Amino acid sequence: xxxxxxxxxxxxxxxxxxxxxxxxxxxxxxxxxxxxxxxxxxxxxxxxxxxxxxxxxxxxxxxxxxxxxxxxxxxxxxxxxxxxxxxxxxxxxxxxxxxxxxxxxxxxxxxxxxxxxxxxxxxxxxxxxxxxxxxxxxxxxxxxxxxxxxxxxxxxxxxxxxxxxxxxxxxxxxxxxxxxxxxxxxxxxxxxxxxxxxxxxxxxxxxxxxxxxxxxxxxxxxxxxxxxxxxxxxxxxxxxxxxxxxxxxxxxxxxxxxxxxxxxxxxxxxxxxxxxxxxxxxxxxxxxxxxxxxxxxxxxxxxxxxxxxxxxxxxxxxxxxxxxxxxxxxxxxxxxxxxxxxxxxxxxxxxxxxxxxxxxxxxxxxxxxxxxxxxxxxxxxxxxxxxxxxxxxxxxxxxxxxxxxxxxxxxxxxxxxxxxxxxxxxxxxxxxxxxxxxxxxxxxxxxxxxxxxxxxxxxxxxxxxxxxxxxxxxxxxxxxxxxxxxxxxxxxxxxxxxxxxxxxxxxxxxxxxxxxxxxxxxxxxxxxxxxxxxxxxxxxxxxxxxxxxxxxxx
Numbered sequence: 001x002x003x004x005x006x007x008x009x010x011x012x013x014x015x016x017x018x019x020x021x022x023x024x025x026x027x028x029x030x031x032x033x034x035x036x037x038x039x040x041x042x043x044x045x046x047x048x049x050x051x052x053x054x055x056x057x058x059x060x061x062x063x064x065x066x067x068x069x070x071x072x073x074x075x076x077x078x079x080x081x082x083x084x085x086x087x088x089x090x091x092x093x094x095x096x097x098x099x100x101x102x103x104x105x106x107x108x109x110x111x112x113x114x115x116x117x118x119x120x121x122x123x124x125x126x127x128x129x130x131x132x133x134x135x136x137x138x139x140x141x142x143x144x145x146x147x148x149x150x151x152x153x154x155x156x157x158x159x160x161x162x163x164x165x166x167x168x169x170x171x172x173x174x175x176x177x178x179x180x181x182x183x184x185x186x187x188x189x190x191x192x193x194x195x196x197x198x199x200x201x202x203x204x205x206x207x208x209x210x211x212x213x214x215x216x217x218x219x220x221x222x223x224x225x226x227x228x229x230x231x232x233x234x235x236x237x238x239x240x241x242x243x244x245x246x247x248x249x250x251x252x253x254x255x256x257x258x259x260x261x262x263x264x265x266x267x268x269x270x271x272x273x274x275x276x277x278x279x280x281x282x283x284x285x286x287x288x289x290x291x292x293x294x295x296x297x298x299x300x301x302x303x304x305x306x307x308x309x310x311x312x313x314x315x316x317x318x319x320x321x322x323x324x325x326x327x328x329x330x331x332x333x334x335x336x337x338x339x340x341x342x343x344x345x346x347x348x349x350x351x352x353x354x355x356x357x358x359x360x361x362x363x364x365x366x367x368x369x370x371x372x373x374x375x376x377x378x379x380x381x382x383x384x385x386x387x388x389x390x391x392x393x394x395x396x397x398x399x400x401x402x403x404x405x406x407x408x409x410x411x412x413x414x415x416x417x418x419x420x421x422x423x424x425x426x427x428x429x430x431x432x433x434x435x436x437x438x439x440x441x442x443x444x445x446x447x448x449x450x451x452x453x454x455x456x457x458x459x460x461x462x463x464x465x466x467x468x469x470x471x472x473x474x475x476x477x478x479x480x481x482x483x484x485x486x487x488x489x490x491x492x493x494x495x496x497x498x499x500x501x502x503x504x505x506x507x508x509x510x511x512x513x514x515x516x517x518x519x520x521x522x523x524x525x526x527x528x529x530x531x532x533x534x535x536x537x538x539x540x541x542x543x544x545x546x547x548x549x550x551x552x553x554x
Contacts, residue, residue, distance in 0.1 A: 030100065030124040035093035038062065043069055046128035053090055059178040061085065064092055064102050066130055066145065071274050076130050076152040076255070077145050080111040081180040098122035100134050113143045130154050150180065153256040155247050161189040164240035171258040185262040191242040193366050194394060195233055199262055205290040206262050207283045208405065210360055213393025219360045221412040222280060287407045294329025300408035303477045310403065311354050312420035334421040338383035349422035351380065358413030358512060361389050363404045365397040372396070379419065389416045410512045453487060454520055482507065487517035
């Protein structure tokens with residue numbers, strides 16, 4: 001009796017093993033005989049994702065999608081995005097030709113994996129990465145949802161561009177939060193010259209990441225350091241392809257979404273919680289929007305106005321600029337010497353370069369095979385070269401024709417050198433000289449007396465101090481910086497005053513965040529006895545008649 005019972009028990013256990021094994025395989029898999037209907041789902045082996053029918057917010061339409069298997073039910077992929085069902089009659093199954101299909105109640109095909117070499121014994125499995133894979137059970141994978149993404153870029157997914165065939169794997173935005181059909185925005189890789197990530201509004205650039213330097217995109221400054229090195233971009237010159245993927249070991253749940261308004265969002269979970277939140281948003285501000293200040297314009301989000309012309313340039317349409325429309329950009333004030341030489345043959349003064357620190361480099365950079373110490377001369381020797389920059393990961397970069405989508409950063413960024421005519425160099429030196437701008441008077445006392453600038457600074461009205469001759473609004477931010485630096489130079493205690501090398505860095509915007517100036521020495525209203533004592537002390541030695549030298553442009 002015990003033997004019989006034992007035999008029955010063993011048989012029952014074996015039966016359960018095979019039953020559970022088959023059931024477990026079916027939980028994450030769709031087969032010819034294992035379809036799913038509207039009220040059913042399959043769940044990935046690790047339970048992270050599920051596939052089934054859903055309705056977006058404020059919509060009764062039914063779609064087949066892959067969602068996070070948690071309270072958020074965040075959607076990462078949609079099959080029939082352009083052909084929704086209006087009832088609960090839908091079915092997901094394997095067709096007779098081996099394709100994965102979505103059918104309505106009339107057995108009409110609303111979506112298909114559209115694989116030409118599929119076979120009848122195919123099956124589709126939802127992986128714990130969120131990837132839905134169609135297998136030919138004899139030959140392996142024949143289709144993947146990761147190869148046809150919607151608006152979501154997942155870890156291990158690949159965004160690929162082939163410059164020879166023009167084929168691209170792109171993200172495409174939803175039309176609205178209630179409608180997952182194809183919207184206006186696309187995102188993907190552009191590999192012309194140097195790879196960059198772009199968001200396009202239809203065919204017009206809306207945002208770009210800046211150039212890839214082998215580790216990061218140098219036009220993005222606010223990405224957390226823990227994500228650096230998580231991106232991988234592989235270029236295959238023989239095939240003409242570039243492929244971008246990522247794997248963040250520190251935060252494997254992070255993913256990217258192209259939102260309906262064109263924003264590229266980095267989403268993750270905070271402190272292991274179930275809720276998703278937005279870690280980063282690109283574009284981050286109006287200066288991140290492509291070409292906000294037009295050609296040869298420079299955008300600085302902390303300035304007012306945010307747009308100005310690169311030094312040596314002036315607005316192309318002053319009326320539009322005065323109204324806050326900067327898209328017409330700027331034009332060069334003085335032709336480059338190369339152009340003049342071609343016309344006159346006079347090569348007495350060659351062009352020079354103006355340095356900008358911490359910049360988002362312009363679009364259309366061309367990579368050159370020159371070391372850093374030869375990059376400048378390479379550009380200077382070529383009349384069509386209008387700017388250059390050097391990044392250790394990218395190498396020497398040059399620009400021609402125009403400079404588009406230039407931005408002043410306040411951290412990180414790259415040094416950038418813009419070419420100008422020799423005569424423009426002197427004008428810039430004039431604008432950058434703080435003692436030519438500040439109206440300090442020397443007291444026939446031996447110290448600087450800043451009567452007006454300090455009072456206006458305290459009244460937050462320093463703009464009123466600018467000489468009307470130099471009140472061009474497009475130089476306003478540079479002039480205000482010079483006044484700020486000038487006040488730092490005349491602080492009462494020597495230890496508070498910047499060194500000349502620091503002054504130069506401040507004027508060149510290599511040091512962006514300037515300290516708040518303290519009270520200058522010998523300001524108006526200072527103790528009269530102190531001033532009289534100083535005068536008497538000075539008279540013991542000599543009487544000086546001191547004139548003021550006005551610095552003018554060379």
